[in-house]
Amino acid sequence: MIGKKSIYSLLLLFVFLSTQTTAWAEDGYRLWQRYDLLQDKGTLKQYRQALGEVVVQGSSPTLTVVKEELQMALGGLLGQPVQVTDQARKKDVLVAGTPATSPLIKSLGLDEQLKSVGKEGFLLVSRKSGGKRYTAIAANSEVGVLYGTFHLLRMLQTKQDISQLQVSNSPKIQHRILNHWDNLDRTVERGYAGFSLWDWHKLPEYIDQRYLDYARANASIGINGTVLTNVNANSLVLTPEYLVKVKALADAFRPYGIKVYLTARFSSPIEIGKLKTADPLNDEVKAWWQKKVNEIYTYIPDFGGFLVKANSEGQPGPQNYKRTHADGANMLADALAPKGGIVMWRAFVYDNNVPEDRAKQAYTEFKPLDGTFRSNVMVQVKNGAIDFQPREPFHPLFGAMPKTPLMMEFQITQEYLGQGTNLAYLAPMFKETLAGDTYANGKGSSVAKVIDGSLHNYSQTGIAGVSNIGTDRNWTSHPFGQANWYAFGRLAWDHALSSEDIADEWIKMTFSHDPTFVSKVKQMMMGSREAVVNYMTPLGLHHIMGWNHHYGPGPWIKDKPRADWTSVYYHRATEKGIGFDRTKTGSNALAQYAPQVQAQWENPATCPEEFLLWFHHLPWDYKTKSGRELWNELCYRYSGGVDSVRAMQKTWNGLQGQVDQERFKQVQMLLSMQEKDAKLWRDACLLYFQTFSKRPIPQELEKPANTLDYYMSLDPKFVPGI
Template identity: 75%
Template sequence: MTQKTSLLTLLLLLALCLSQPLQAEDGYRLWLRYDQVQEKTRLQQYRQLVSEVVVEGNSPTLAIVRKEIAMGLKGLLSQEVAVGQQASKAGTLLLGTPASSPLVASLQLSDQLKAIGTEGYLILTTQLQGRPATVIAANSDMGVLYGTFCFLRLLQSAEDITKLAINSTPKIQHRVLNHWDNLDRTVERGYAGFSLWDWHKLPGYIDQRYLDYARANASIGINGTVLTNVNANALVLTRDYLVKVKALADAFRPYGLKVYLTARFSAPIEIGGLKTADPLDPTVQSWWNEKSAEIYSLIPDFGGFLVKANSEGQPGPQNYGRNHADGANMLADAVAPQGGIVMWRAFVYDDKEPDDRAKQAYSGFKPLDGTFRKNVMVQVKNGAIDFQPREPFHPLFGAMPKTPIMMEFQITQEYLGQGTNLAYLAPMFRETLLADTHAKGKGSTVAKVIDGTLDNHTLTGIAGVANIGTDRNWTGHLFGQSNWYAFGRLAWNHQLHSEDIAAEWIKMTFNSNANVVIPVQNMMLTSREAVVNYMTPLGLHHIMGWSHHYGPGPWIKDKHRADWTSVYYHRADEQGIGFDRTKTGSNAIAQYYPPVQKLFGNPKTCPEEFLLWFHHVKWDYKVKSGKTLWNELCYRYSTGVDQVRQMQKTWAGLEQHLDDERFTHVASLLKIQEEEAKWWRDACLLYFQTFSKRPIPSDLEKPAQTLEHYMQLDPKFVPGI
């Protein structure tokens, strides 16, 4: 190689390096991307209104506030903004509490601060020492941090900040992620790699990813995390592991993130050497009291326990002839002296019980109303079966007025396409939250049950089963991030609208260009309905593949328990399809209040999205569209595929506005989603056609393979089992 050629090669390599982005857009930054504001008018406004930052006070959380606001403003404004403890000019951004900041105290905000509680915050446009200023004030350092993230969100979204008067308080007290993570780092129903928690290297090594995880949760108001799987391993309660848990709790604490653990009910036997785990046995009670004291000696702000008991083979109080309140109360008494709580899951059903599985949680827990300790919440899934693509709200909401009821949503998409499908879940969350239980008349929504306002409960909570793992972008599918984000935002304020949350996330994750925001928002808002259409339209449910729950399996039958099969739920025969839950069937409908019974009990008034959930309907029954039920099913399945194809088309049109890496990532997964949607459509229609004996309408795309082909498909090594 000549010297001239060598120089030319070096120049070309240099030019190539300079042309590449300095930071790969691999999704790691989530929605916390502090890139320069592109709208010039807004950028100029922000630079004028935020010329200096004042953060008075010293604490680990306020240190994070200083770091976050400095980093955010440097990126968004593309210039350094001085962060100090004295105000000297117009355009000051003041952050603090009356206790930490004499300047905040001087503003005499006591009445406004009194109304926002411990975690709330104010963001106000005001005057400070006679000069224009913006103030982020709260009663606690964590409130200041929450307000900081809100202010940066306004800048990321290119909002007007000239006249701010924001008053924000969380509507729910405990806003918690449930990690179904195992100690071997596998994740049950996890589709984003392995568990974040590297137990082998703890407590000595604190991965930066732990801090970034805590920061992301703080940015959306999540204040608790359950580290371990509800199918619990008692080893996490041993001293060796508790020291590791302490290391995580210490790292999370400045971000307001409390740590919780799952308690295996048989732990006194497995790690304690006792012969029983009977909750009424004094030696068992003493063991849990001592174990709780040990935990709190290491982690003074330990949140408490989440428990799955007597469900799907897990041990529990019923093993000893006791009830769920007996078990929950024993643990509640153990953590009560330190302010801990118990979240006792109502996902309980018995394979030996012949009654409709949808009824069993209500039947088991309703009689126990009023018997739980004050620091116990009963954690109830949004629907009575198991996180299906669509379920009517669980009848336990509104049925236990003397007991705090905690919502459990699934953020990870176990039944909604897992890691390969785009399904924005805020509309599903909102659908449940807005459902009217009629427990105390019209307007008794599920949201009012879980925020405590319906029955005057002060202990309130909401949980989301997380899909956060070691994948570089945290959630496997980039759009899985939107569900983590939406859960946090709705946990803080369940009155937010799905479209507004989507717009926020898009602006923060991509950019605020309307040519991006509007089409992506439309994609997101239709995505969950598309999944329902090509998987389980008209109230069909639980017809997925065996065990791994991946792909269609409406033919699943003859397993060791009927309620783990598909035929148990769809009940297709030559007359029709659907599960009769009216008086002529299982009468599960009787567990709802009379106005809801009336609505759901008549196929003419039952919302069509729940028709086959509550009714066994003839194939030639005329639905609202005028089509027969069979034809409507065919069109719904086909519409789902068409909706995915429309999402592909929309996304393809955005290539010029997006970075290559994330564009290609989503485009590739949308192609996979199209193939899976066709798989669901073809397999389900061919199978149900064996009962309906009717043709698929001639104007619809025909199945690509035979039913036998689809029935023989058995994917291996599906993640998340």
């Protein structure tokens, strides 16, 4: 008869062996959490010795997650079954816990150090005590222990030295949130990786394993919130029929430190409350929202709050009743405040009836409201003033609202950067925006310092990323799309990390530790976003994508319901020149920036060339920094973008055999698609703009393969994510 201990040992062996199996794993499902056996013998020996026994004291859902993650990860990485215990018996011990839950952590005397890491931070320290050597994961909270666990595992996966640990780490931003633009019918707006993860029909009874793996992945990079529903909201999600389903997801995510948020449709009191108005100053409306919020908290005691898109692109809002954005946000904030909830009020607003440059409208509407929002309201601002373009100058609102917490909104899904088929590593784009100097409190007043609260002493801080996740087996469609999810989480936790270091981590955890492979793939990644900018929108061109679906070139788009939904509105090409004049002689959008920024950008000679046509309408013979005339420079930039993609193809093809065949082939095919897309962009845009410039494409450059009429006739159908 087999005893209980023998059965448990067999189960541990099964878990260990299953982590060594790669046949099912190389489809990308495991993301960066690939806990395969480390191949370096010296590193393996060091880790096996230092992590000889694993001790986790205390019992809770989060500590259970810690135990399970350590058991699975260490079993795979170290190549031996790992059993987690609650007592230290061996000489070398890995211990994880808080002083409150673990007597062993308490005995190591870390209380003073723990004071500096806050609620979510952690310590990783090496200690000797009582004749034992400890590797300690210590934190003030259980979720901090979880974050510390994932940090240690990241160090192991990237083969870092853990013999003398002295790591003190805590997040720079409080609310680190994914925004899912998921609809209740499981379609995803601007989603290019399949359908929505949330299977509302099967909830609440059926909790898909994918929900738990989603939570694990987010916790591993420090994301602590998820907005489940589209900003173009549906009131139904606030009804009991759906709240019980939301509760099921909240319960599944809670052990991983992830709070659930919902989008609130402003007209819900009318649509599901049967009121005649949604006026935020109406007492019945206030009472309705208060009752609804109380109801939500009976289902989800730690509900995070609401994300709201109002009075933009046809969405209802307080302006329908001649009220301000602050009136609407404050009404919801008052309902949430007693429960500890927050309101994230989006600043992406523009009105076609306002004869003003669209780039100016958010600032115009929100700047006068600074200081009028409740303390639990954050205004969520896109990185740029137009709409997630391949490159934009930082939004002028950053630094302009010192009395109102501003929350960054990045787009991880590549709506305007080739969507799910193009390799575009976005960390450099995120970093570019975060490094932008607002001069709000003098030189060095970076956007990063605005959103982390250090510049204006914000009481609430936040950062959001519009998710690129779907039901595709590998989560993000393009294997390298995973890197953008990963990079967002890492920068949300610590915006000081470099794009290069994040790429280095991700490559090693996702593909290989081979130095040549890492170096070449990192070079591909670091140049990929610039390549996309060059073959789509060089020198500050913007919003010239295909109509509505935004896939492929469409610089000729005009005569649509809104002027600012056309390409000609933005590039303004004529026989005299090209570009949008946003200086004093044009829309004067530059006036919304600090004087120091204006002084640099208002002069074409000192304006960074990446923003040249964003702020200036210039003649075709304008001399650029290369010495070439503007038309020729555009031709070289577009052609250079294509050349960059071809270089990526060559690099990747040379790596065959250094990565599993399934993912190698997948990336190879997608790079072939990207090269085709890049040529299409180059040829279509140059032929179109040539109708204005009347100048030849330089003789030494590759010429378009077809006519302009051919490119203008292309109209892809059923593009996903519309």
